[in-house]
Structure formats: structure tokens, C-alpha cells
Amino acid sequence: MHIEVVVSGWEQHCCGKAFRRGETTTVSIVALDPGQTAPDAPARFLEEHHGQTPADVPQWEVTGTVAQITGVSYERRRTPGPHPVFERGDAIASSAELDAVDARDTGGFGDLHLLIDLDDDTALPAYVVSDESRAAAERAARDKERAAQQRADALGRLLDTIADDAVAAYSSVATIEQSDDGAAVTIEPLSAGAAGISWARSTSADSDLISVKVGEGRFSLDADVEHAVELREMLAAAAAGRVHEKVRRGEESTEFETVVESADGRTWTASTTYAPLRMGNGVVMMPGVIGSRIRAGDHGYDAWA
Structure with a gap:
């Protein structure tokens, strides 16, 4: 089976590993909201290795073969007001398929989307809304x-x-x-x-x-x-x-x-x-x-x- 794993740019630039199409990799994943995924699309997960996943949210490592690497950049928008912050928009500004990325590199894109081929019997973490997210x-x-x-x-x-x-x-x-x-x-x-x-x-x-x-x-x-x-x-x-x-x-x-x-x-x-x-x-x-x-x-x- 295939899953899509989103690797945030800041995680990758900080201490992310190298990824190469066709090679085996191990990633620590958290399930993303399935309601935001098309019915015929692979299940989506977030790669997270900085210990920021809430304790009540399941997370573990899976190992598979990298079938595809896509670099994705989203539009950025500045919030109005005297204390502006930059937020990531939903619209994709640019994307491209990549053969490989080095450790701590995103190929010039904001995030990486990995399509990973797993054994069909691989256990995957379920999507859980944390108490922290619910309170927010x-x-x-x-x-x-x-x-x-x-x-x-x-x-x-x-x-x-x-x-x-x-x-x-x-x-x-x-x-x-x-x-x-x-x-x-x-x-x-x-x-x-x-x-x-x-x-x-x-x-x-x-x-x-x-x-x-x-x-x-x-x-x-x-x-x-x-x-x-x-x-x-x-x-x-x-x-x-x-x-x-x-x-x-x-x-x-x-x-x-x-x-x-x-x-x-x-x-x-x-x-x-x-x-x-x-x-x-x-x-x-x-x-x-x-x-x-x-x-x-x-x-x-x-x-x-």
C-alpha cells in the first residue's frame, strides 16, 4: 500500500534525513485528518521528529520504499494589523517531482510530500484529535x-x-x-x-x-x-x-x-x-x-x- 507523508520544511532544514526515490526509508508519522483527503487518495501522515506530538496522539515509525518525492511551496499571506504574522495559505504556489533531496534540504521548496510504499500489513497510527488541539x-x-x-x-x-x-x-x-x-x-x-x-x-x-x-x-x-x-x-x-x-x-x-x-x-x-x-x-x-x-x-x- 501507499501512504503520503508530509515533511515540513522547518523539520527537514533543522535535522531531516536524505530521501532518494527507490530507496528504503524510515519515518516517524502522525495521521492527518482523513476528512481533508480525497476518497481515492492515499492516507496522509505528518513526519514529526522533534517530540512535539501530544501524548494522547498515536505516533510510531514505519519503514518503506520512497516511490515519489514532490517538493511543494504554498502561498504565504501576511495578516493585516499592527502585529502581522505570515501564514501559509492553502493554494500551491509551485511544485515539482524530485529524484532526491539531501539531508537538511528541501530542493528549494517549502515542504516535501513523500509517497511511500509499505507492506500491506504495516500498522498505521489512527487519526486522533488531541485535547490540546480541541482546546485551541x-x-x-x-x-x-x-x-x-x-x-x-x-x-x-x-x-x-x-x-x-x-x-x-x-x-x-x-x-x-x-x-x-x-x-x-x-x-x-x-x-x-x-x-x-x-x-x-x-x-x-x-x-x-x-x-x-x-x-x-x-x-x-x-x-x-x-x-x-x-x-x-x-x-x-x-x-x-x-x-x-x-x-x-x-x-x-x-x-x-x-x-x-x-x-x-x-x-x-x-x-x-x-x-x-x-x-x-x-x-x-x-x-x-x-x-x-x-x-x-x-x-x-x-x-x-
């Missing part, structure tokens, strides 16, 4: 329900209006992305010298805030209609080029300020201080974004149009 799904469902409730309240409706107005006013001069639940928005101006803005309303039951990023500065606004009006003014300030970065370098640390100015002269200031890690001999370590801000120094941003 329940949390996600609660967050989704809370997001729907928030979108329907007065603040949620105003945030939707602000996003809609931004699309109407700025879609010709900026790229605008909004999350499916409407809680997060990112606006990236087409001009390289202009300040972007993004915001998101928290869906956490413990805190209800509007997080905003303008230029390099991060702001937290109370989640109410009054402060949503301030968000609208900050959006207008970014579009008009009324955003300034200031850098104050000291002997032990550097202070950064992002100042956003409304049309009538009111300001919002986001401040952060960074002390570099000193390695000795005049060498210091700092994140690349900090180095970029230091090199940029004091400067303002251009208007979007």
Missing part, C-alpha cells in the same frame, strides 16, 4: 464569536466605517488590507517615503483595546467611539505626511519617538528606549530594525499623494 479550536471559536459581537457594536460599526472610508479615499495611493472579521486593517502607501498605518481591535476577553502602528510608532487606544475618532485623525495625519520620527542617542541607550500630528496641532507620541547588548571590544548587538531606525535618524514622512 474552542478558543478560536470563542474569539471568532467575540469578534462578531464586537463588529456589531457601536465601536465595531465605526471601525468598519473608517476602513470603508479609507478604501474610498486612498485605494489609488495605497494598498489596503482588512481581515475577514473586520478587526484589523493595514494601509501601505505606494510612495516609499510615506508612513503606513495599521490597526486592530483586540478580541481578547481580558482587554479591549485598539492597537495602532503609524510609521515606526506603536500606540494603544481605549476601545471606545471617542478614541476611534482619534484613530481617524491619525489616519488623516499619516495620509497628509504629518508624522515624524525622532532619535535621541545616549551613551547607554537610544530613545525613539514617533510623533503624529492632527490637522489642528494636537499630537500623539509613541516612545521606546533601546539599550544594545554590548559584546566587548566596541562590538554591540541589536536587531536590524533598531539599526535601521538609528541610521534613518530624525525625519518626516511624505504625504500619500
